[in-house]
Amino acid sequence: MSKRYGGKTAVDGVTFTVKPGVVTGFLGPNGAGKSTTIRMIMGLDAPTSGSVTVNGKAYARHPAPLREVGALPAAEVVHTGRSAYHHLLALVLTTGIPRRRVDEVLDLVGLADVARRRVGGFSLGTGQRLGVATALLGDPATLVLDEPVNGLDPQGIRWIRNLLRRLAAEGRTVFVSSHLMSEMALTAEHLVVIGKGRLIADTPVGPSRPTSAASSTSSSSATASKPSCRPAKPASSALADRPGARAGHGDRARPCVIPGSRCPGSPAHGLMWKSPMQNVLPRLNRW
Numbered sequence: 001m002s003k004r005y006g007g008k009t010a011v012d013g014v015t016f017t018v019k020p021g022v023v024t025g026f027l028g029p030n031g032a033g034k035s036t037t038i039r040m041i042m043g044l045d046a047p048t049s050g051s052v053t054v055n056g057k058a059y060a061r062h063p064a065p066l067r068e069v070g071a072l073p074a075a076e077v078v079h080t081g082r083s084a085y086h087h088l089l090a091l092v093l094t095t096g097i098p099r100r101r102v103d104e105v106l107d108l109v110g111l112a113d114v115a116r117r118r119v120g121g122f123s124l125g126t127g128q129r130l131g132v133a134t135a136l137l138g139d140p141a142t143l144v145l146d147e148p149v150n151g152l153d154p155q156g157i158r159w160i161r162n163l164l165r166r167l168a169a170e171g172r173t174v175f176v177s178s179h180l181m182s183e184m185a186l187t188a189e190h191l192v193v194i195g196k197g198r199l200i201a202d203t204p205v206g207p208s209r210p211t212s213a214a215s216s217t218s219s220s221s222a223t224a225s226k227p228s229c230r231p232a233k234p235a236s237s238a239l240a241d242r243p244g245a246r247a248g249h250g251d252r253a254r255p256c257v258i259p260g261s262r263c264p265g266s267p268a269h270g271l272m273w274k275s276p277m278q279n280v281l282p283r284l285n286r287w
């Protein structure tokens, strides 16, 4: 699909498929078109050309979209005068989601203690946790999260990493955007990379894990060449909350090579992912 705003092309002929059972990272520098793509997935913006479906249907055509797809937009829309509890309660009461889910998701995201406080007084990171709680409210099989790491402290970053991996291990489809290569190296097992609105890479990263979807013959991943990776830690141990573990740029990324893009002439061809921040991100910024 493509999206133009006046004379500006934000997304330019991007095609990819996101599969269940793994975390798929949607990586690209600022202004690459990640949020625009996610808005089109969620039906918040219409593609100028092309189309997008979630589990076979446009988002708006799902009879109970919150139960189908949980989303975290970059800018969460919340009534700031409401408490976190009442924000979630309003959503379950208007969507038929069981009321018990409110307490369940508040526990899941670690907000039980502040649930009765006004959302307007929340820090950025606490607001992000509420956004994740909102996304999980309908216990959806698909999660689309735009920059969930933004505003989180190191403990929060480790928490979201593990949560995403756990949700994927449950068989859900987890699609998460970031402009941080280092973060995606620690979280994602598949990467869709865009730059200047164009698809640059669509590839597994790190050791592949067998999943129910792994044998799927559909679309992109089935045809993407496997990256050459040195043996890396199993995902579970690499991502566990380790005593003294440092989050973000201090963590060791899995050394890996992103194979050449399927886009002819892509600047990502043969890109080495040795030291994400030093090596790859500067190149991303030039694209």
Ligand SMILES: Nc1ncnc2c1ncn2[C@@H]1O[C@H](COP(=O)(O)OP(=O)(O)OP(=O)(O)O)[C@@H](O)[C@H]1O
Pocket: 005, 008, 009, 010, 028, 029, 030, 031, 032, 033, 034, 035, 036, 037, 179
């Ligand atoms: N509503 C809009 N009107 C005009 N231009 C827009 C609009 N939304 C996005 N753009 C432009 O489209 C391009 C892609 O923006 P987008 O927000 O999708 O990027 P992004 O990858 O999410 O960036 P970031 O990492 O900063 O969140 C940018 O050049 C942006 O200025």
Ligand SMILES: [Mg+2]
Pocket: 034, 035, 036, 074, 146
């Ligand atoms: Mg964005």
